[in-house]
Amino acid sequence: EAGVAQSPRYKIIEKRQSVAFWCNPISGHATLYWYQQILGQGPKLLIQFQNNGVVDDSQLPKDRFSAERLKGVDSTLKIQPAKLEDSAVYLCASSSRGERHKGPDTQYFGPGTRLTVL
Amino acid sequence: DQQVKQNSPSLSVQEGRISILNCDYTNSMFDYFLWYKKYPAEGPTFLISISSIKDKNEDGRFTVFLNKSAKHLSLHIVPSQPGDSAVYFCAAAPTSYGKLTFGQGTILTVHP
Numbered sequence A: 001e002a003g004v005a006q007s008p009r010y011k012i013i014e015k016r017q018s019v020a021f022w023c024n025p026i027s028g029h030a031t032l033y034w035y036q037q038i039l040g041q042g043p044k045l046l047i048q049f050q051n052n053g054v055v056d057d058s059q060l061p062k063d064r065f066s067a068e069r070l071k072g073v074d075s076t077l078k079i080q081p082a083k084l085e086d087s088a089v090y091l092c093a094s095s096s097r098g099e100r101h102k103g104p105d106t107q108y109f110g111p112g113t114r115l116t117v118l
Numbered sequence B: 001d002q003q004v005k006q007n008s009p010s011l012s013v014q015e016g017r018i019s020i021l022n023c024d025y026t027n028s029m030f031d032y033f034l035w036y037k038k039y040p041a042e043g044p045t046f047l048i049s050i051s052s053i054k055d056k057n058e059d060g061r062f063t064v065f066l067n068k069s070a071k072h073l074s075l076h077i078v079p080s081q082p083g084d085s086a087v088y089f090c091a092a093a094p095t096s097y098g099k100l101t102f103g104q105g106t107i108l109t110v111h112p
Helices: none
Strands: A005-007 A010-013 A019-024 A031-037 A044-050 A053-056 A065-068 A075-079 A088-095 A113-117 B010-014 B019-025 B032-038 B045-051 B056-059 B062-067 B072-077 B086-093 B106-111
Touching: A005 A088, A010 A019, A019 A088, A019 A113, A031 A075, A044 A065, A044 A075, A075 A088, B010 B019, B019 B032, B019 B086, B019 B106, B032 B062, B045 B056, B045 B062, B045 B072, B072 B086
Parallel strands: A010 A113, B010 B106
Antiparallel strands: A005 A019, A019 A075, A031 A044, A031 A088, A044 A053, A065 A075, A088 A113, B019 B072, B032 B045, B032 B086, B056 B062, B062 B072, B086 B106
16 A cells, blocks of 8 residues: 655745645545644644545644645645745645544654755 | 653663653643654654553553553653664544644664
8 A cells, every 4th residue: 555645855945935745645545634843843733634625724824824635635735935934844644534433543644845945 | 832742852772671752741631642653754653552541552562651640651662672763752632533732752762
């Protein structure tokens, strides 16, 4: 079974530029997550999708960050314009949890995209 | 407001000995706890979990202990192996399918 795919793996941009990250979850996984991991910290949830609907985006800086999950499969996360403090690893994760599944849920993470904002 | 804390940034252990990684939390609504392991340039991978109705869960060399009254959990690795060298994150959630809150991570180094 293929894992969670992310691209690009690395990106360097100047502040005020735009950037987009792509994620392809494990086939059949209904739930998709985007996390931001700043150096020395644990991953922080930015947004959670259930199929193509947003479940939780309470920690997404909506003035500059946006995300979409078209057709309930792939997802893109965009930053426009980027700030120095956006330098981090952006992790995508997916899980098989559907709306009616209430049992333990394991999130599977992709390798991440390391963003450096200069 | 750091709700999940791993106060030891790093831990160094000899091969064959026990590794003990600690995690504290402040939110009493957390009911489900997990440990993830991360190698460089890879995403975190799930290791083991525990529900608040238990105080111990074991999987091979890995055991997680939960002390709800102290709001403390620990991960024991026995015996430690060089391949266990990685960053270990603890995470907590209000339910077994809820939003995860991660600690800062502890770098474990197991020396041959």
